[in-house]
Amino acid sequence: MQRVGQRARAAAALIGRAGAAAKNRALLATAEAIDAGRAELMKANGIDLRKGSEKELAAPLMDRLELTPARIAAMVEGLRQVAALDDPVGEVSGLKYRPTGIQVGRMRVPLGVIGMIYESRPNVTSEAASLCLKAGNAVILRGGSEALHSNQAIAGCIGQGLAKAGLDPHIVQVLDRADREAVGCLITMPEFVDVIVPRGGKSLIERISRESRVPVIKHLDGNCHLYIDDRADLAKSIAVAVNAKTQRYGTCCTLESLLVARSVAGQVLPELAQKFAEHDVELRGCEETRAIVPNAMAATEDDWRTEYLAPILSVRIVDGLDEAIAHINQYGSRHTDSIMTENHNRARRFLREVDSSSVMVNASTRFADGFEYGLGAEIGISTDKLHARGPVGLEGLTSQKFVVLGDGHIRQ
Secondary structure: OHHHHHHHHHHHHHHHOOOHHHHHHHHHHHHHHHHHOHHHHHHHHHHHHHHHHHOOOOHHHHHHHOOOHHHHHHHHHHHHHHHHOOOOOOOEEEEEEOOOOOEEEEEEEEOOEEEEEEOOOOHHHHHHHHHHHHOOOEEEEEOOHHHHHHHHHHHHHHHHHHHHOOOOHHHEEEOOOOOHHHHHHHOOOOOOOOEEEEEOOHHHHHHHHHHOOOOEOOOOOOOEEEEEOOOOOHHHHHHHHHHHHHOOOOOOOOEEEEEEEHHHHHHHHHHHHHHHHHOOOEEEEOHHHHHHOOOOEEOOHHHHHOOOOOOEEEEEEEOOHHHHHHHHHHHOOOOEEEEEOOOHHHHHHHHHHOOOOEEEEOOOHHHOOOOOOOOOOOOOEEOOOOOOOEEOOOHHHEEEEEEEEOOOOOOO
8 A cells, every 4th residue: 555655646746737638638538448348347347246246235235336338328428528627727716916016816736646435336436537637636546345346347447548648557546455454554644645535334434534644525424305395386396306215215315304394295295105105115204294194104313314325215394494494404414405495585595504515496406416517527525614515526626725926026
């Protein structure tokens, strides 16, 4: 790991001064390699899926692990989108003259070396590599043991892309081991690593946050809410709620808690319950919810805080907007929360007062994703408030330094 760190630090200096053209060539060549290597990627992923099945991995983990043709296509498109994005490195903003005659502004610069620790999703290998590369960083990627073969296959495609662009192959290093010792080294090498990004289960992220000697960009879980206001379009609300919960169960932006205004609960909950039953979603509700939906199980205090990552949904009836906001800010995970309403003032209040990294109006929480936000891809979603918040794209992988322009100016 010391050698890996040394190589990354040297590579960071090279990629930090590389031009946008060279970085884009590497990204596009990687996209071509992944597109051409679909069969090999599927074969490698098949080995991981078989091993995962033998180990009886939970269904959400198996879902995250699978590389479907659509997900491979999304990897290719993500690389091309990142190549098409403006290069943030070297961008100068806010340049202003001071009374002394000097000009002061800020220049966007790479973070340096990024260490990323993630589980299950092999497509993260491509996403993280593309964003770190475009933002001028070197990256050390440590995926989970369950995706080892898939990650190494993707790493081979990234290596082809770097080679074709004439860039240092150590700009992106994908570890071929997934043990805890490697993680322990990676998070305690501040001389080589500038930022750690953990992406995985709550226990992993808690461990990284506790033990790391390197700054961490993180989120612990995604207890996402949808509030249906009494001024909502109920047809829209039903469609959005069903999509937010059932489009995929194993993601951090999947709906886990539904809040409904009391005055419309009797209208909307029976139809929602029917729709969720068609998807085999188990409902866990408050007493008022169970009076309207008798098949719902009784919700406990823990249910309001739980990220299920499964076909389970907690449902609570609230007085109105004030109680909905209070519930979200008390039980939510500061990830993604949405309101269904046709009232402009209530929408503005929700956007302003809900303390989450993504806050939405009349939209599914499933949109909380770097690709959907136009970032090309994301290295993760941060629920922290310092440096980066929400989906972390190119800007989140850079910092800013002050630049001063003068012409022989001296301070009096």
